[in-house]
Amino acid sequence: MKQQTLAVAADEQSGFEQYRRQTKRDVFLATMQQIVPWQQLCAVIEPHYPKPGNGRPPVGLERMLRMYFVQHWFNLADEACEEALLDSTALRRFVGIDLGRERVPEGTTLLKFRRLLEQHRLGEKLFATVGQVLQARGLKVGTGTIVDATIIGAPNSTKNSDKARDPEMHQTRKGQQWYFGMKMHIGVDSRTGLAHSAVVTAANVHDKHPLPDLLHGNEQRVYGDSAYASQKALIGMKAPRARDFTNQRVRKGGEVDEAERAKNRNKSKVRARVEHVFAVVKRLWGFTKVRYRGLGKNATRSFVVLGLANIYLARVRLQA
DSSP: OOOOOHHHHSOGGGTOOTTOOOOHHHHHHHHHHHHSOHHHHHHHHGGGSOOSOSSSOOOOHHHHHHHHHHHHHTTOOHHHHHHHHHHOHHHHHHHTOOTTTOOOOOHHHHHHHHHHHHHTTHHHHHHHHHHHHHHHTTOOOOSEEEEEEEEEEOOOOOOSTTSSOOTTOEEEEETTEEEEEEEEEEEEETTTOOEEEEEEEETTSOTTTTGGGGOOSOOSEEEEOGGGTTOHHHHHHHOTTOEEEEOOOOEETTEEOHHHHHHHHHHHHHHTHHHHHHIIIIIISOTTBOOSSSHHHHHHHHHHHHHHHHHHHTHHHHHO
């Protein structure tokens, strides 16, 4: 058995690991370190964050925010996030923890921080602050909005102490399949592809009902799939000048209208940009199932993840 070298035993910052190369995680964290507006986001939370006084001093606000974002990016539970920081030098460096001088914040500390955000509904404010920062950097909201919704699954098992499913979640049918959980409704700018509004409901709420809340009012075009067909009245309530560019149903009287199908294909070239947001949220960061019980807690997570997705999708522009 070979003797362990100093390169394996020493910390990365010590300079002994001369053959180590950057991983995708290193590149991602370095990018987020550079482009996330830490100062503005901390300013949103700071009025509600505990102040030093009697007893144990609180962990630094930006450090807790970084740990909270790591939890979302890598889809970790509270205790799993603590263990990931203990295990990964890259994550510790990003959060700003030196194990030679201090401990990693415990999972219960992260739990209290998360509940603080939920209690004061700071997820929505963080999402709005990210939007303001992006607009200040030139990524302004245009006159076209794409609306869509996706289902986030929830446990449907009743093998728990209450012998019941989450009462705030409901089931819905999509195609020939039944789903139980909630829906994330978003409005995305058709030019930049960034989400500017969001609504979280139970899964049995039809896509069309939150439609006015997904529009900012200055739209000239509204895109959406066939679930939003024939909703000009709802669109006009919030955006009276907007034209309806939602996909229409092509089967009429048992026959397919080829002209309408061709129009839908052209509309879908723009509408597909909304799927980029869902791809980041669900495929890249694993938010396909709820982690908490109740809509409120999962809504906070949804708004935070959407704000982070906007930053990630705009990373090239922000780095420039």
